[in-house]
Amino acid sequence: MSAQGVGASVLRKEDFRFVTGRGRYTDDINRPGQAHAFFLRSPHAHATINRIDHAAASKMPGVVAIFTGDDIAADKVGGLICGWMIHSKDGSPMKAGAHPALAQGKVRYVGDHVAVVIADTYAQAREAAEKIVVDYGVLPAVTDTADAARTGAPQVHDIAPNNTVYNWHIGDKGATDAAFASARHVAKIDLVNNRLVPNAMEPRAAVGEYDDASDGLVLYTTSQNPHVARLVLSAFIGLAPEHRFRVIAPDVGGGFGSKIFIYAEETVCVWAARKVRRPVKWTADRTEAFLSDAHGRDHVTHGELALDAAGKITAMRVRTTANLGAYLSTFSSCVPTYLYALLLSGQYNIPNIYAEVDAVYTNTAPVDAYRGAGRPEASFLVERLMEIAARETGKDPAEFRRANFITAFPHQTPVILAYDAGNFAASLDSALKLADYANIGKRKAASAAQGKLRGIGFSAYIEACGIAPSAAVGSLGAGVGLWESAEVRVNPIGTVEILTGSHSHGQGHETTFAQLVSGRLGIPFENVSIVHGDTDKVQMGMGTYGSRSGAVGMSAIVKALDKIEAKARKVAGHCLEASPDDIEFRDGKFTVKGTDKSIDFPSVALQAYIAHKFNGQDLEPGLKESAFWDPTNFTFPAGVHICEVEVDPATGVTTIEKWTAVDDFGNLVNPMIVEGQVHGGIAQGVGQALFEGAVYNTDGQLVTASFMDYQMPRADNLPFYDVGTTNTPCPSNPLGIKGCGEAGAIAAPPAVINALTDALGHEDIAMPASPLAVWRAARKTMAMKTAAE
Amino acid sequence: MPKVSMTVNGKPVSGDVDSRTLLVQFLRETLRLTGTHVGCDTSQCGCCVVHVDGDAVKSCTALALSLEGADVRTIEGLANGDKLHPMQEAFRENHGLQCGFCTPGMIMTAVELVSRKGHTLDEKTIREELEGNLCRCTGYHNIVKAIAAGATAMGAKA
Amino acid sequence: MYAFNYHKPATVADAAALASQHADGKLLAGGMTLLPTMKQRLAQPSDIIDMGKLNDLKGIEVKDGVVTIKAMTRHVTVATSAEVRKAIPALAELAGGIGDPAVRNRGTIGGSVANNDPAADYPAACLALGATIHTNKRAIAADDFFTGLFETALGEGEIITSISFPAPDKANYQKFRNPASRYAIVGVFVAKKGGDVRVAVTGAGDSGVFRQKDFEAALKANFAVAALDGKHQPEKGLNSDIHADAEYRAHLIGVMAKRAVAAAK
Secondary structure, eight states, X not given: OOTTSTTSOOOOTTHHHHHTTOOOXXXXXXXXXXXXXXXXXXXXXXXXXXXXXXXXXXXXXXXEEEEEHHHHHHTTOOOOOOOBOOBOTTXXXXXXXXXXXXXXXXXXXXXXXXXXXXXXXXXXXXHHHTTOEEEEEEOOOOOOTTTTTSXXXXXXXXXXXXXXXXXXXXXXXXXXXXXXXXXXEEXXXXXXXXXXXXXXXXXXXXXXXXXXXXXXXXXXXXXXOHHHHHHIIIIISOSSXXXXXXXXXXXXXXXXXXXXXXXXXXXXXXXXXXXXXXXXXXXXXXXXXXXXXXXXXXXXXXXXXXXXXXXXXXXXXXXXXXXXXXXXXXXXXXXXXXXXXXXXXXXXXXXXXXXXXXXXXXXXXXXXXXXXXXXXXXXXXXHHHHHHHHHHTTOOHXXXXXXXXXXXXXXXXXXXXXXXXXOHHHHHHHHHHHTTGGGHHHHHHHHHHTTOEEEEEEEEXXXXXXOOOHHHHHHTTBSSOOOEXXXXXXXXXXXXXXXXXXXXXXXXXXHHHHHHHHHHHTOOGGGEEEEOSBTTTSOOOOOSOTTOIIIIIIHHHHHHHHHHHHHHHHXXXXXXXXXXXXXXXXXXXXXXXXXXXXXXXXXXXXHHHHOOSSOTTTSOSSOEEEEEEOOSSOBOOEEEEXXXXXXXXXXXXXXXXXXXXXXXXXXXXXHHHHHHHHHHHHHHHHIIIIIOOOOBOTTOOBSOOSTTTSOOOOGGGOOOOEEEEEOOOOTXXXXXXXXXXXXXXXXXXXXXXXHHHHHHTSOOOOSSXXXXXXXXXXXXXXXXXXXXX | OOEEEEEETTEXXXXXXXXXXXXXXXXXXXXXXXXXXXXXXXXXXXXXXEEETTEEXXXXXXXXXXXXXXXXXXXXXXXXXXXXXXXXXXXXXXXXXXXXXXXXXXXXXXXXXXXXXXXXXXXXXXXXXXXGOOOSSSTTHXXXXXXXXXXXXXXXXX | OOOOEEEOOSSHHHHHHHHHHOTTOEEESSOTTHHHHHHTTSOOOSEEEEOTTOGGGOOEEEETXXXXXETTOBHHHHHHOHHHHHHOHXXXXXXXXXXXXXXXXXXXXXXXXXXXXXXXSHHHHHHHHTOEEEESSOEEEHHHXXXXXXXXXXXXXXXXXXXEEEOOSEEEEEEEEOTTTOSEEEEEEEEEETTEEEEEEESSBTTSOEXXXXXXHHHHHOOSGGXXXXXXXXXXXXXXXXXXXXXXXXXXXXXXXXXXXXXXX
């Protein structure tokens, strides 16, 4: 390992600009002559739009134009799409309701886009919007996940009777039911996986621009995947063909999934820029982010686990209702199906699994992938069931898990996935030591002496990342392939530009990708730069989500580097007058085997471009290669997190006393960055467990529409985390890496709730376990203790 | 429109502003100092923290006109040329940032914290003092470490 | 924000005159509540009268056992004042717990008291310490000042100039924060002076800050945590929201009151 190659905790290249305020985010971009957009949003969860009168508004100072759904329809602008087809049990395709960028005839959630006002300034646009008169016919709303499919519930889309998007299932029902029929013990749980608002600190923003010289469009947007945005806006929404459409995602201030999707606002900004012949800029305020960013999670689930007499799991049965909100967001349909139910085997040998998932429409914001996306929901269910099963059968929760661990790989689960590698016991052993599990009894007693309740909770999670083999996801309904591209451009003096279809929104690709190239080519880290986030520079890419940029994006770079090395070897052969087969490449030097004849990489690069030493007809001049990498399997990061909490029964305040994480991410590119990803994931997972929950009232108003009511994790809510790793290299990609971006968010919620229920001595607590909820639960605990005495 | 004048990062600046212009709008839109960010509309996230006469202030919750004559420092004014301020260096050294969006406000808050509470800061103090700064990426672990290290480094320099 | 006319008077008299002239105007002190409210377009003042230049409204004086804090004094100044810390440590601690550091650097005592936000901290201190609110027109006892949610006894063109707090023998303030906003869900200020004990509760009441006279009576008889055993705050008249229902608030008032008595100094 070189000092700055793969495996080293190299400080980040991008940090100098970020710590000095020189980052360039979308809202920092201003184009000459730009106008500003303000979206008039529905104040109602469900209403017909009978009439929109914007005559008075149009006369307000500074107004450039006002557009409504009628204008979108007249221009034949396509609707927003959902790119993953799910079929119901009966074989019928999912029911995708129309999703126009500006509402047509009906609004379906508070925050739905009714009209856009474009004016010289944002203040003018906002003021004019208040003069628009909309005649709404208010309809009853449905907001409750469990209630949405009820007969007689208000109907969100005519195309979807009973608000049902699909009734999907997976697994062998007959075999699973039979296993339950002969079970010695059945553990059961009813749970809600609470709805979350992603809340990247940078709100979404877009600047649309029209160039009348080329009849082309440019869109600056807060996107995790600008190429996918261009593809959808071109091929489906039809704004301009791809060769005349440039999408730029500059620095992106966090995403966590919420900036994967193609949204109405960016669509309208770039469409309207052509209409008004001026750049059009929009930046969300935080309230708009709460109302209109795609939310996450929102499941209601009943789960059961069957055990035999020896305490081995024989089957799992699951029934989930997933709320997808008012419209199907870009990848929403795959989240509660293939990103969820495929993970229900967890780290365990479970011979039979059967899961049914009903997805429903409600009059709430669309729900789509949020950090972990389906896998946190699976992990929460599995790990809560494991904890309850251990408690009910009187087993130590760590040893109960160990007894059911998968120990031989590859392992085919009953729900499609084949785990390629892992060593679950290694992570468990390491975590038990770090957490000082042996002395938990003493610590519980010490807390009890202070009138406090202490508990410890486990989470042995697994996730499927590195999304994903294109043919495999295609067979499951994906509308796109999930490969990644890379181009390596070696300049004549040996500096290198890497063009990648991955796009960092905090992950530090400029550093980690440069580490890979620096180590491989033996050139200084400083001599490598990363180009991403611009469809005019990078030809095509699939973007950053699903912990895929290392496993998939970097693998594509490896493939391109392989080609670079092969070509450079030929050039070196000519320079050294040797056969390429006799040349070895190490530490940036090409050497004729067994001699001291050598030439360094920058010199080879120069020779490749000068092309004096070889015949340009036999060997093309230049040194530039590209590659597309299609993964051969998902990757399977896994690990064990242990949370220790203390509860003050007098107030319901829960304090996280200790956090232990031991993760197996395969090989690590930059341990410092990996740890940072784990920290952030844990914080979001703790947020889900203890703090965060989007609450709609029965009228469909979002009660938690600002940081005043939606509790974001703060520094004083969280501890330092003890983070360790184990390593079973991933056999499915050339770097042996698995991905680390989502692990914390997947692992944390069940660890917290298992700790909390351990402290409370009963299972009666839901997420988010707010002080109010914990106080109530602790009263029950105290009453149980009194009764027992 | 009324005119406002102040000193920003040591330079006198002035501009004609709508009376409702917030300090952050004056900085970002009039002066094009885009290092100061806006992450919320309820004065809670702290992405917009700058120093006004040495005090950490949420620039989204101050009218530009109220700050006539004030001495304002933003993240752009913290480094000495290409030489980072010790707190900036500490954030880099400790991986105290990921997406970078909250970072300017975090650093400005941290620098002022040191001016009030000194160079030896314990974990509890740092966490409490960050009540007005939200980060969604880091889980705060490395921010807390960065601030402790930055505080020490600021002391060593002095 | 809606548009407004901006004024920055140099004297209290000018400020008062402007406030009288513009009935739909608002006085701007630190702006920590007013500006966010205006940004959310929940307030539409025709005029903003910025008190930032009224330097004679800044400062703290302690004389004859009375702490007088001028209206435009910032929370940070109160929190770090050695004189306040000595005379009424509970008041300094309360100021040091308002909002976050940036809020404390801008927010003022006068603005907080004049706004009478039901979740603000200072109103509890005013009531429990028996403060007097001085305006450009008169002096008002705290007991007569807070008249309802965001309502005070202030008349048109009336500006708070200072607030004086008689130093108690012992006092303490305990706050249970709303986990999201960090405003008080329940804040209890307990103060003992001679034979008198006052207990003021903020954050919980549906008409704003109030005195808990039942607790006061018990503590007058015996200023000890045990005196509050068996004392319960009724739920009636308490707020309910997603973070805390009335039952929980009532319970927390008891818990915070006991903790305040235990910590009083």
